[in-house]
Amino acid sequence: MPANYDVIVIGAGPAGATAAKLAADAGYHTLLIDKANFPRHKTCAGWINRLVFERFPYLAAYKAQLVESAFYGVAFLDRELRRQARWSQPQPVGYLALRRKFDTGLKDIAVASGAEFRSGSGIATLSQTETKIELRLENGDEFQAPVLIGADGVNSRVAALAGLRSGWAEDEYVLCASEDIPYPVEALERFYSRRILLLTL
Numbered sequence: 415m416p417a418n419y420d421v422i423v424i425g426a427g428p429a430g431a432t433a434a435k436l437a438a439d440a441g442y443h444t445l446l447i448d449k450a451n452f453p454r455h456k457t458c459a460g461w462i463n464r465l466v467f468e469r470f471p472y473l474a475a476y477k478a479q480l481v482e483s484a485f486y487g488v489a490f491l492d493r494e495l496r497r498q499a500r501w502s503q504p505q506p507v508g509y510l511a512l513r514r515k516f517d518t519g520l521k522d523i524a525v526a527s528g529a530e531f532r533s534g535s536g537i538a539t540l541s542q543t544e545t546k547i548e549l550r551l552e553n554g555d556e557f558q559a560p561v562l563i564g565a566d567g568v569n570s571r572v573a574a575l576a577g578l579r580s581g582w583a584e585d586e587y588v589l590c591a592s593e594d595i596p597y598p599v600e601a602l603e604r605f606y607s608r609r610i611l612l613l614t615l
Contacts, residue, residue: 430565449536
């Protein structure tokens with residue numbers, strides 16, 4: 415017999431963890447599921463816009479738990495690293511973040527608000543009736559709820575199983591590359607002062 419919830423959220427990234435926290439805050443029996451075991455590595459989106467902390471003011475109390483450091487502008491460099499253009503301002507533009515740390519922090523906030531968390535198994539099947547959605551995970555666990563939120567990314571398993579999207583067209587793909595380069599914090603502070611700029615080539 416499937417376990418019953420009011421809301422099931424698939425995907426414990428920023429969108430899913432936030433949805434689960436807000437649903438739990440509203441008093442809904444909420445289940446947050448992610449196929450990965452947390453903390454999990456994710457290379458994308460290594461910076462967080464400062465507006466996140468304005469839009470979700472409760473996050474201010476967790477800032478040290480979520481982000482690494484503030485940055486105060488952007489330096490654009492040419493491919494030879496000789497010419498550059500800078501833009502900066504006195505207040506932070508955003509925050510550098512490790513997604514492993516940021517996502518785990520948001521998941522922990524959702525759990526502290528009352529959401530239950532399951533990880534390490536993805537969705538195997540999904541079916542819908544007039545009143546509920548039933549799903550079974552790859553490990554055999556079964557759940558049902560009247561509301562299912564698919565926050566499982568661009569290659570959403572929820573979207574595929576629900577028939578909302580089967581794949582991407584060739585002109586809908588974007589290739590993005592990112593690399594973390596170790597560099598002494600003291601050297602950055604000497605070059606930029608303590609008001610770090612985000613570098614982009």
